[in-house]
Amino acid sequence: MRIATFNTNSVRVRLPIVLEWIEKFNPDALCLQETKAQDKDFPIDAFEAAGYGCVFCGQKSYAGVAVISPKPVSDVTYGFEGKEGEEARLIACRIGSVDLVNTYVPQGRDPEAPQFKEKLAWLGRLRRYFESRFNPGSRVVWVGDFNVAPEAIDVYDPKRLLGHVGYHPEEHKALANVKEWGFEDVFRMHHPEGGLYTFWDYRARTALERNHGWRVDHIWATAPAAQKSTDSFIDRAPRLGERPSDHTFLVADFDL
DNA sequence: ATGGTCGGCAACCGA
Numbered sequence: 001m002r003i004a005t006f007n008t009n010s011v012r013v014r015l016p017i018v019l020e021w022i023e024k025f026n027p028d029a030l031c032l033q034e035t036k037a038q039d040k041d042f043p044i045d046a047f048e049a050a051g052y053g054c055v056f057c058g059q060k061s062y063a064g065v066a067v068i069s070p071k072p073v074s075d076v077t078y079g080f081e082g083k084e085g086e087e088a089r090l091i092a093c094r095i096g097s098v099d100l101v102n103t104y105v106p107q108g109r110d111p112e113a114p115q116f117k118e119k120l121a122w123l124g125r126l127r128r129y130f131e132s133r134f135n136p137g138s139r140v141v142w143v144g145d146f147n148v149a150p151e152a153i154d155v156y157d158p159k160r161l162l163g164h165v166g167y168h169p170e171e172h173k174a175l176a177n178v179k180e181w182g183f184e185d186v187f188r189m190h191h192p193e194g195g196l197y198t199f200w201d202y203r204a205r206t207a208l209e210r211n212h213g214w215r216v217d218h219i220w221a222t223a224p225a226a227q228k229s230t231d232s233f234i235d236r237a238p239r240l241g242e243r244p245s246d247h248t249f250l251v252a253d254f255d256l
Numbered sequence: 257a258t259g260g261t262c263g264g265c266a267a268c269c270g271a
């Protein structure tokens with residue numbers, strides 16, 4: 001089973017890239033974040049024509065998550081407690097023997113901003129979400145844009161960046177608390193080396209050429225799923241002459 | 257390079 005994740009920064013703009021990518025990589029589940037489309041505007045037809053069904057949870061302009069799959073998808077839930085009154089940042093479903101949770105963790109803006117505390121609180125709520133809905137002894141795969149680089153080897157300049165949003169001790173604590181429920185970092189299992197990134201900030205013009213990257217997109221799994229993982233890799237996607245997202249695709253394969 | 261580039265959506269906000 002192949003599970004992948006990609007922050008699209010607009011699923012409609014990135015649609016040609018995503019369609020070409022699923023054709024080449026044949027994921028059993030592709031989790032998207034920052035779809036930036038209301039549910040009525042989600043490009044269902046294009047995915048169905050490619051042989052993929054979609055479940056999604058969107059809102060106007062911002063955020064938005066979706067799962068694209070060629071397989072039967074069941075037990076779809078939206079948000080912590082439903083769509084109403086929540087930003088579109090979480091969608092969960094069951095595919096095969098796996099419970100899949102796709103999140104777009106709040107970015108947090110700046111450690112001094114109120115949004116930063118909201119990010120920490122959101123991660124706290126996510127821990128309780130896993131506690132109440134799932135069992136770490138079953139196969140749970142948590143993927144998405146976590147907006148946190150967990151370790152020094154996950155950012156291009158850890159000394160300078162420590163304390164910045166995305167690489168801050170408070171974020172590390174909040175993320176470790178979710179991990180402690182029962183997750184393993186599947187990409188890290190297969191790549192102990194550092195310097196492998198999934199994000200280069202659009203706003204830093206030279207970020208790509210200087211490789212000023214961050215590993216903020218993740219595929220984590222409970223032990224019963226993680227021990228079945230066979231590979232994990234990053235795929236950058238500037239294809240078809242289209243504009244790439246500032247995130248990459250991230251893939252994990254499981255012998256499931 | 258404490259700047260900058262995107263996308264949504266129609267002025268700026270968010271990343």
